[in-house]
Amino acid sequence: MPTPPDLIRSAYAELIVTDLAAARWFYVDVLGLVITAERPGVLYLRAFEEYLHHSLVLREGAEPALRKLAYRVRRPGELEVARRYYAELGVPVRAVPAGDTLGIGEAVRLSDPLGFPVELFYAAEHTPRFTQRYDLHPGNALARLDHFNVVVPDVRAGHEYYTGLGFGVSETIEDTEDNLYAAWLYRKQTVHDIALTAGEGPRLHHIAFATRERAQILHTCDLLGALGREAMIERGPGRHGVSNAFYLYLRDPDGHRIEIYTSDYYTGDPDNPTVRWDVRDNRRRSFWGHEVVPSWYAEASTVLDLDGGPVPTRQPAVREATVTVGADGFGTADGANGFKLGNQA
Numbered sequence: 023m024p025t026p027p028d029l030i031r032s033a034y035a036e037l038i039v040t041d042l043a044a045a046r047w048f049y050v051d052v053l054g055l056v057i058t059a060e061r062p063g064v065l066y067l068r069a070f071e072e073y074l075h076h077s078l079v080l081r082e083g084a085e086p087a088l089r090k091l092a093y094r095v096r097r098p099g100e101l102e103v104a105r106r107y108y109a110e111l112g113v114p115v116r117a118v119p120a121g122d123t124l125g126i127g128e129a130v131r132l133s134d135p136l137g138f139p140v141e142l143f144y145a146a147e148h149t150p151r152f153t154q155r156y157d158l159h160p161g162n163a164l165a166r167l168d169h170f171n172v173v174v175p176d177v178r179a180g181h182e183y184y185t186g187l188g189f190g191v192s193e194t195i196e197d198t199e200d201n202l203y204a205a206w207l208y209r210k211q212t213v214h215d216i217a218l219t220a221g222e223g224p225r226l227h228h229i230a231f232a233t234r235e236r237a238q239i240l241h242t243c244d245l246l247g248a249l250g251r252e253a254m255i256e257r258g259p260g261r262h263g264v265s266n267a268f269y270l271y272l273r274d275p276d277g278h279r280i281e282i283y284t285s286d287y288y289t290g291d292p293d294n295p296t297v298r299w300d301v302r303d304n305r306r307r308s309f310w311g312h313e314v315v316p317s318w319y320a321e322a323s324t325v326l327d328l329d330g331g332p333v334p335t336r337q338p339a340v341r342e343a344t345v346t347v348g349a350d351g352f353g354t355a356d357g358a359n360g361f362k363l364g365n366q367a
């Protein structure tokens with residue numbers, strides 16, 4: 023097997039939105055992301071600590087979907103390494119010229135073995151870093167993009183693919199029958215750049231941005247309440263068991279899920295241990311044992327292939343919401359209404 027490319031971190035995502043003005047209101051006016059550039063039908067956004075051109079691209083289109091997950095590689099030469107690696111894997115892979123995405127240099131675009139549209143790049147236009155432009159920071163200022171979470175029918179296959187790329191495994195959710203329900207994997211020295219959630223997939227579960235402090239997350243909640251848009255809050259605020267992060271999940275005007283996240287932990291030593299949660303532990307998803315709304319398990323965004331068509335999805339062999347999921351379960355094994363609490367059979 024050829025050497026894998028040296029990925030540094032999750033870097034940007036491109037979402038298709040059906041109403042760019044509504045999306046602009048949510049991501050800029052409500053979440054406070056900085057507009058790096060605007061082109062007809064396309065918005066390029068970044069968070070306050072970021073100096074690359076963007077970490078989120080919003081492109082207007084007919085149906086909401088994920089167009090790209092992009093990782094930055096450590097040096098330009100890793101793009102040729104990537105071309106060889108993915109050609110050997112036998113997946114669709116294309117060289118992309120500089121500027122194909124505004125602000126991004128030459129790239130490699132591929133459909134990864136899990137079915138996701140992925141772009142690898144090194145060169146990107148630098149922009150002013152607003153870390154200390156407190157005169158510009160809103161009360162809910164976002165610091166940086168933190169991670170992607172994807173829904174896949176086979177978490178173990180995803181785990182093998184990403185560990186093959188040199189990702190560390192910070193946490194998992196598993197059971198005593200060797201089922202893997204979720205995994206969190208990293209290249210940068212925090213809990214994850216990518217998380218795998220068992221379910222109908224490939225689909226995008228969420229894109230997460232980090233804030234510096236919990237108060238900034240709470241301000242987003244207050245802001246949405248004040249605007250009468252509290253329905254955009256799907257889950258939280260709360261404390262995760264996995265990752266220990268303080269979190270909030272929002273649904274954007276197209277239903278794309280955005281997590282706001284802070285206070286996870288360092289994973290940079292080579293012997294960083296993997297935290298393994300039992301699927302029956304009520305505290306894994308919410309450390310306080312709060313119920314997880316069914317939509318959080320059931321709903322996710324369509325992903326597009328390299329030609330812009332929707333990628334067909336498959337069902338998982340096992341899913342957390344029908345095993346026993348403690349405070350966030352469904353009433354019966356077939357997912358009927360109601361909730362299981364604790365370790366009810």
Ligand SMILES: O=S(=O)(O)c1ccc(O)c(O)c1
Pocket residue numbers: 169171217230262263264265267281283306307308
């Ligand atoms: O709900 S979990 O505690 O498993 C969780 C942990 C970290 C995340 O980023 C997340 O989206 C979900």
Ligand SMILES: [Fe+2]
Pocket residue numbers: 169171217228230281283
């Ligand atoms: Fe997340």
